[in-house]
Amino acid sequence: MSAAPSTDPSVSPLTLRKSVTTLAIAPQTEALTRTARMAYNLMIFIAQNMREDEDGGYTAPMSEIVKGYGGTTRDSGRVRGYIEQMCTTLVRWFPLSRSDEEQANTQVTIAGLPDPPESAECRVFSLLSEARFTRRGGEQWLTWYFPPTIRETVVHPVRWAQVDIQEMSQLSHYASVALFEICSRYKDVPGGLTNRAAPVFWVRALRGEPEERSKVREWRKFKNESLKPALAEINQKTSLNVELIEVLRGKTTVEVQFSVRRKPSVKVVAPIDLSLVELAESLGLRERQLDRLVEDYSEQKVRKALEAMVARNRSMPGSPIRLPYGYLQKALRNEALESPLLDEPAEETSAVRKPPRSRNQQEQERQDQWMADRRAQLNAALDNLSVDELESYAASARATLAEKGLLTPAMLRRFDQKQYRAPMIWEYIRTAYAEATFGPDWRAAPPAVESHQTE
Structure with a gap:
């Protein structure tokens, strides 16, 4: 005052x-x-x-x-x-x-x-x-x-x-x-x-x-x-x-x-970037629809989904997405962000040949496949846990989300209703289990086996 x-x-x-x-x-x-x-x-x-x-x-x-x-x-x-x-x-x-x-x-x-x-x-x-x-x-x-x-x-x-x-x-x-x-x-x-x-x-x-x-x-x-x-x-x-x-x-x-x-020391922050709102509007989403998606899945995941949707539209200009909100909901719900957001695989023509993959691309593909296998392994392990064991990892995930300021009202409701399969909640539960089982470096893929074959 x-x-x-x-x-x-x-x-x-x-x-x-x-x-x-x-x-x-x-x-x-x-x-x-x-x-x-x-x-x-x-x-x-x-x-x-x-x-x-x-x-x-x-x-x-x-x-x-x-x-x-x-x-x-x-x-x-x-x-x-x-x-x-x-x-x-x-x-x-x-x-x-x-x-x-x-x-x-x-x-x-x-x-x-x-x-x-x-x-x-x-x-x-x-x-x-x-x-x-x-x-x-x-x-x-x-x-x-x-x-x-x-x-x-x-x-x-x-x-x-x-x-x-x-x-x-x-x-x-x-x-x-x-x-x-x-x-x-x-x-x-x-x-x-x-x-x-x-x-x-x-x-x-x-x-x-x-x-x-x-x-x-x-x-x-x-x-x-x-x-x-x-x-x-x-x-x-x-x-x-x-x-x-x-x-x-x-x-x-x-x-x-x-x-x-x-607070003892103040870090000057820049104004919030509203490009997410612009991006959503350009793809046909209303502001209230965007708010719901951010509340349910986090701003970072929604931004990634929108950017993937832009890439999909560029690659398939003849097949526009008629219901963008429903499309994004399905993509986010199914954790489809780890692969391109496509309605169906684009047809390859014989006139178009893919360029040879570089060593970096091959290594990235290897790491991506390893991570997909690791997640599948974690999901299977979580499915076999007892109710009490799963609750303990859910409590850990909830505490982590609260500490990071990401515990939205929608997530609180889902925790209370034990809807642990919601994408963002499940990701943090899986992370809590992975860190307890494999340690903090559980995401690090082992080194590739050296191949001595000449190309």
Whole structure:
């Protein structure tokens, strides 16, 4: 929290001064996505660093908004849809402390307008009052207007949290972004403790779903499916260490708060690369479909599958994939990434001859075949384990995934339901067994037997 501009040279040049009264919000009419919240934060940041237009609006190229959180100009169409939606999206503001509520009731923007209502709990606003899109020199520009009764609070806050946009752009889930914003307020506060509130407060503040359209999730389910992955991602990708603190009455959680502290040393990170989204869209996948695949199989595996799919399309231009989402699901589910993603083998013609394989290619093929045999051996061994033995390796795999920050809500559900054959889960179970049986170098193929034949 700050009350004056920072002169600390360590402060990132992309530091958003976000009003403390706008940190905890809950959409009322439309869902908010991670991308939409990031774009809105960039619009506030740009407005804070420019002079408003004569009519009270703010104007900038769309590319400045999109690239500000690590996107590319290809994302402009999707972000434009989110910005249009902001004009009709109502959000409720929740005060984090009594002093926040007092500020929300005293800071007024334009002379002559009525004061905000006495209770900040009743403050419901649209994110934007108007958005205009124009083209200048072949580039799309945006002029946007904040609602007049909150403009001063948003653009010229009296008290704010310093939110590092570059670090926030590393976060891939809405709950991670929302919690990171709130925790940014407390990172330099003595004691480093957030406000203490009932679990329902945190469920509302950290979800991007409208309150009226969905029931408030049970705290235990929300904690396991959304909060724990958000905490793991924040702790792994940002300069903050955030820990959950639960106040129990018997076995029931009655209040929740978070401990926030800076890490001893901070490594500057670059904005997230959104090329995965672009690649998926070029292959006919929707953003929500991509999110599901990443949640189920990890970003690395999905990227590898998409790149293999591009290679397949290039090699078979006359046979397009009609259902890309189903195709990728099947490929990922069957662990087809170790061989080219092809619907069927391409026909060889007598007019085309394969070039002779080099020694390096032959060696790579030998190692690939050895690894395939080793995996088959491990799978057979795992199939013969007792239930208790398999459970022990599953527990080891779960701990490893959690340590690496890869334990997504979907994987948690699968662990709880003992769906160990899911590709990523099975890979880590197999690795745990292999390391226990063959040691940490179980992937290393033995040297090839020297051949003295001349070619």
